[in-house]
Amino acid sequence: MTTSIDDNRPSRDALLARVRRALGKDGADPRARADADAYVAARAQGPRPAMPVDLVAKFLTRATDMASTVTRIASAQAIPAAVLAYLDALELPAALAAQNAHHGVCWPEFAALDWSGAGLHIEVRPTVGDDRLGITGCFCAIAETGTLVFLSGADTPTATTLLPDTHIAVVRAGRVVSGMEEAFALIRVECATMPRAVNMISGPSRTGDIEQTIVLGAHGPYRVHILLVD
């Protein structure tokens, strides 16, 4: 029996009935559902690795382990100069020199920065595919694994973290949390519902699919640079 997308109910019911039969159940069991709800509400966690008091230092170490690079800056005003310094310090072979472009796109939260004053041409719009440089903020960052957490939204276009050759992410020191559990807790506190996408990114896109040799820049950015604002 195959069903269609408009009338999938017969398959759904048959599937659930088979699962219940396999589990030796007679039918839907309200008590099991109450137990499940209680488990969800309890928010039980597994064992956690010990974390230092200085989460920011841990985050920066772990991010570097994941092949991200890092610059610490004192304030948001210093972002354009830090971006320029990063681009100018990139040592790219002639074939890839185009990736060193001084133009790109950023999220709206950085619209007011003095980009042109730093000699950069940064447009405030979602990337459409051929931008060399994408500048974004992030929702929070995870110290345990050096991970950046992005939530989708009207002012946080997802692909800006993915399509450009170079992704520069601004992380505020106060937004560095211990583990994934704390990131989820922060989402529950600050968002009414789960956003469409929670993208957790740790370093540049990579592949090991040919002879297990790691190559950076498989589909997404070749490089991820983190500007940590203290």
Place this chain on the structure above:
Amino acid sequence: MMQVASMHFKERAHVKLNDEVLQGNLRKIKGKFVAKRKASLVELDDFEGTRDAGRAIRQRALDNLDVWLEMFEQNATERGATVLFAQNPAEINKLVLDIATHHGARKIIKSKSMVSEESALDHAIEGAGLKVVETDLGEYILQINDYEPPSHIIGPALHKSKEEVADLFHRVHGTPRKDGIDELCVEARGVLRDHYLNADMGITGGNFFVAETGSVVLVTNEGNATLATTLPKVHVAISGIEKIVPTLEDVATLMRLLPRSATGQSISNYVDILTGPKGRGEYHGAEHMYFIVVDSGRSDVLGSEVREALRCIRCGACMNHCPVYQNVGGHAYGWVYPGPIGSVLTPMYVGLENALDLPQASTLCGQCAVVCPVRIPLPDLLRKLREREFVEDLRPWSERTALRLWARVARYPGLYAWSTRLAVRFLRSRAGSNGMIEKLPLGSGWTSGRAMPAPAGRTFRDLYAERKAAAGKSSP
């Protein structure tokens, strides 16, 4: 359904063992995953405790699977996704094509989905006149090589050398032949980038379905699943009913185990949790989101003696550590899932009578159970399937007779001791001066590929009796 070749394990294993190119390629990667995994475990202060937690999370989901499935369905639907259920491979393909037709999709991009391999979804899509492009680099390599089957669940093309990939790209892309792995990756990136930007629909698997939020979790290093769910207007996530986990906290625990067990990474580069279609004002993201939750034999496994196999999170550690897999590679297993977990799941999904050799394709050395992050007792499960083969009269006559004879003799200790002594003497008489037996009557299957070491000379029973006697003398 993907063509089943699991009944030919013995013949295929033989061919693979004599394939010089493959053996060279396997040697190149041998031990890499094993060493990386080991190095990454030390970061977890309590790895064994985390394994216990992982096991408990997966078992909790399975013990009340109907409840968690309904919770998932309810929460995903509330967020505007459409949750569909597929009972068999044919229904997966039918639902995907229905969705494509409904949205007028002509080009589909895919990130890795093992469940869609079960149903040979790509062939169904092409059969309907639509274009499909695999985006995981390994899967892409296999697709353009006339849909060669994957040989490993996380590194599907690891059986190929860079020279073979270079020849393939040169032939299929019509570009100058590249030498370096870097250049090959850049070439694939360029080809696939265009497909991402103009595809109408993205299909992904699902590492986990999260019941409390109605989300799918996708784990990649390449970021291909992230792109495939960010750019096209339709996203279809396909995975098995057993991939449910209750909470986001459970995802956090399992994500401490999955990448370390798979590739020895602390975390995979891209971990996405996707919930419903895009919201108001969002520029990127799918406008329509579908889940296809697949049975295809899983409910039968749930009610069987090997149900614990459903805890599997598809890390591949069992095959990376399996001496049989390391030598014959993944293709010998003849279906979607190779290695120890495949030797349990394949017989359950395609029929034990179609995969008779797989439960036997193990030395029962136990390494798979030692490394499994969710503590699946794989050797026990293989033994249960062996038992079933015996009980259901599926083993060859000669083997059954030999086992019966052995059982008869073993009941009489004196007779057993005498006959083993005789057998040892006989085997030693067959050995050459190097102590190896080159040819064994009734055992040519064993000795045609390698020599067998002759027994050391004395039986365990002899040695035991002697030591016991000696111990008796020395103790007061």
